Amino acid sequence: MTDQAVDSGCPDGAEAAGPSAAGTTPEPRFFGRQRELKALRADIERAGLDTLAGRKAPRARVLLIAGNPGSGRTSLAEEFTRRLAEDYPDGVWRLRLTEPAGRPVPLDEAARELLDCLGIAAPPGAAEDELTELVRDALAARRAVLLLDDAVDAEQVDALLPDNPDCLVVAVSRGPLTGIPDVRPCALGGMDAKAAIELLATFTGSVRITVDPQAAETIAEECGGQPAALVLVGGWLAARPKASVADAVKRLRVLPDDHEQPKGTRPLARAFRLAYESLPQSAARTLRLLALAPAGLADAHTASALAGCSVSAARATLDNFAALGLVRQRTDECFEVPGALLPMLRTLLEGTDRPAEVQLARARMLERTVRLLQSCRAITEPEGSAARKKLAALPRALRFPTPHDADAWLRDRLGTLLASARLAVEDGELDTLARRLVSALVRALVAHRGTEAAAPELYGLHELVLDVAERRCLHREQAAALLNLADLDAQTGRVEDSLARYRAALDAGRAANDPYATGRAMESVGGAYQELGDWQRAGDWYGRALAQRQTRGERADEARLYGRLGTVHTYAGHYGEALRNWRAAVAGYRRLGDLPSQARALSEAARVQEYAGRPEESLRTCREAVELARRAGDVRLQAALQLRLADTLDRLGDPAAARLHRSTAERLLGEEGSAYEIRSASLED
Structure with missing residues (x-):
């Protein structure tokens, strides 16, 4: 940003840079507001109520810039915080609390976005209180400025206030933030x-x-x-x-003045009418349709799909809108509709265009987004794969030249894509497209970022799928969404929540008559009870899942479930039952020809024998497992089993043989610590 900037009326502080008389685009500048800037600066130095009372301020100082959209309130906040940057070495962190369409941003979304900017991983699906607490902890030891743009009410601001008097919060809102003590308001009128x-x-x-x-x-x-x-x-x-x-x-x-508008926004409404009525009919229609753009953001692809024109024509139209001040160019490709203009555009759209035409435009936009996401995922596939062949058949405008380009597009557009998915689901009339959009976005995120890194976004997307599935009584998709959400809950330690979702997934799977979903849900319910330490219920649910797998002849799943039963019986101290289940797992893997899994199951059987006080049998079983691992060519497993043998020999009073096996493990891997940790010092290991 240069020394000065102009607010175009956009709630997030858009700088306006219109064409000059020569048709060029000038550098953004900031005009006037010197009195307000001085007053805001003085408010920082002014003693607060706590200081006057002889107490140390417990929280950050809050300065409020209040004014209508279009008054320059956000650009004033941006300019003010820019001038403060040197005084706050830990940075200026900016958060928008209202979307351009007028939807207040939920606190969990706002907190997650801020944590992401701070470089702090937020647990997927975490509750609002947990996330806001993480925000306050992250800012507790920093000297930073937090700019909260377009706050709806005091509750939004209060939940994010750092418990640190060295921080400063600059809030932008329409009116007063009643409820926050010692707030410093700066009411904004017109420019001089x-x-x-x-x-x-x-x-x-x-x-x-x-x-x-x-x-x-x-x-x-x-x-x-x-x-x-x-x-x-x-x-x-x-x-x-x-x-x-x-x-x-x-x-x-x-x-004429629009008397339906509040008095303070009538000048803006007249200026907008002047610009709008000067547009050709096709451009005016495109501008109205931009009210449908998710989060008020549009690129040439979005405008092309909405208007039903070519990408090049849409780009030229957007450039023209930017020159007229009707949109703001955020990046080379992305444009933003000023938030102050969006209500007027929506009113025009509702009064001018037929609902069927509007719905068709929305469907075209979603379909284009789906195809771009499919292209984004396909570029990560190997050359010659079916996905790459399908990608080559797409129009050039929908293809990404390299995986890096696709990843950059996904990263830059992620907020817009998430908003698009949410709006598509909330619409309720385009559920098929909404499901395709969410599915394509999930696959693209997993392909480029991996399941673990994308977990926070995936959690919200699975919730959207669940909304559609419940609304449309799609039991199979409902079960899949519940299983995915439950898995994420389990990974972040919310075991009780995951258990409830797994049970709901079981009901949905039964309603859909889906054996995979029901079997998966029963096994996962058992896993949740195991995590909670309820061995009896865990064994019961594993047994139900095992019975279903046996009736369907699913040998690999059957062997795995025998192993899970062996584990819970071991923890419960039922060593005889545990040993029978591990032997059944060994037999199952033997029939499948899976030598590594057979070796691991034998090693667990040896562990149970040792717990049961039968070390000689444990030693023989472990040696048999070592031989299987050698035949399988699994060096790491061989090393881990050699360490298990060494532990057992120590207990049998043969330290020389134990040292021999440890040296063998070290020779196999180079260092002991890289082996699988399956040693059996005690039951708690």
Whole structure:
């Protein structure tokens, strides 16, 4: 950011940079507001209520910039925090608390986003209180500024306030944040005439202002000093180099006030009407349809799908909108609709376009997104694979040249893609497309980031699938979503929650008559009880899952479940039953020809024999397992089993033989610590 910036009325502090008289795009600048900047700076130094009372402030100081969208409130906050950056070495962290469409961002989403910026991993599916606590802990030892943009109410801000007086919170909101003590408000009105005219001159050039300075002052008055309105009028003049400033005054004055708008936003509504009515019919339709863009963000692909035109034509239209101040260019490819304009666009869309046409445009946008996500995943597949062949058949505009390009696109667009999936599910009329979109996004995330790294996003996506499945009574998909969510709950230690979801998945799997889902759910219920230390219930559920696998002849799953039964019986101290189950697992793996698994099952049987006080039998079984591992060529398993033999020999009073086996393990792997940890010092190991 340069020394100054212009607010285009976008809630997240968009800088406006309209075309100059020569048609070029000037550097973003900040105009006026010097009095407000000085007042905000003075508020930091001013003693708070706690200081006056002789107490140390327990929390961060809160400064409030209050004003309507389009008043320049966010750009003022951005400029102010930019000037403070040197005083706060741990950085300025920025968070938007309201989406452009007006939806308040839930606290868990906001906290997760901030933690991601701070480089702190947030557990997937964690509760709101846990996430906000992590935020406060992360900021407890930092000297930083937290900019909370477009806050809806005091509760949103209060939950994120650092318990650290060395931090500063700058909140941007429409009105007061009643409930936060010692908040410092700065109410924002219109810009002064001099600054407003300087802003206008960046679009018109100095000549037209010099020729008719009185008309320029009138423009500033008609726009109420609102930067967003001035940007729109400036864009209208920049597109008409032969028009005078007085022409813009005449056009504005003949436009009636929209009495349905609040009085403070009427100047912006008139300026928007001036810009909108100057557009060709096709461009006006495209602009209205941008109200459907998720999170108010659109690239050429999004605009192309919404308008039903080519990607190149859509890009040219977006560039034209940016020149007129109707959208803001965030990156080379991405444009944002100012939040102050979105309500007006939605009103126009509802009053002008037929619902069927709007729904068709939304469907085209979702379909284009699905195809891009499929392309994003396919580029990660090996050359010559079916996915790569299918990718080659797609139009060039939908293909990514390299996996790196696809990964960068997915990373840059992830917030928009998640918003698109959420809006598609909330729509309720495009469930088939919504399911395809969520599925494609899940596969792309897993392909590029892996299941563990993408777990926080996957959790939310599985919840969206569950919403659609429950609404449409799709029991099979409901079971799959519940199983995925339960797995993520289990991985983050929420075992009780995972147990409830596994049971719900079992019911859904039975309703769908899906044997895989029911078997998987029964085994997972057993695993949850095992994690809770309820060996009896764990064994009961493993037994049910085993019976189902046996009736279906699923030998590999049957052998694995015998092993799981052997484990819980071992923990329960039922060594005879545990040994029978491990022997059954060994027999099952023998029939399958799976030597490594057979060796591991034998090693567990040897562990049980040792616990049961039969060390000689344990030694023989372990040697048999070593031989199987050698035949399988599994060096690491051989080393681990050699260590098991060494432990057993120590207990039998043969330290020389134990040293021999340990040296064998070291020779196999080079170092003892890299072997599988299956040694059997005690039952608790």
